[in-house]
Amino acid sequence: MRSDALFIGVEVDDEVARDRELAAKLAEVCPVDIYAVGDDGTLRIAEENLDECVLCRLCMDAAPAGTVRVLKLYDQGAVLA
Numbered sequence: 415m416r417s418d419a420l421f422i423g424v425e426v427d428d429e430v431a432r433d434r435e436l437a438a439k440l441a442e443v444c445p446v447d448i449y450a451v452g453d454d455g456t457l458r459i460a461e462e463n464l465d466e467c468v469l470c471r472l473c474m475d476a477a478p479a480g481t482v483r484v485l486k487l488y489d490q491g492a493v494l495a
């Protein structure tokens with residue numbers, strides 16, 4: 415799944431987004447509530463919070479390597495590494 419705001423975009427592999435445990439973990443670690451868990455337990459991305467991203471990388475560390483990508487749209491879509 416992917417969601418874009420003005421400055422930040424987030425892309426999460428579908429297997430991760432569907433995994434209830436990982437979805438809950440992402441919702442827990444993000445300090446600005448970009449991730450949430452839907453009624454069915456799968457991941458939701460709160461588009462209205464995306465531009466609050468502080469580039470802390472906690473979401474990337476919470477999921478298997480490369481499955482969560484933070485895109486710096488203000489920097490030609492560069493992937494936060």
Ligand code: SF4
Pocket residue numbers: 424443444445446447448466467468469470471472473474484
């Ligand atoms: S980098 Fe930090 S602030 Fe940005 S989406 Fe990931 S956990 Fe949230």
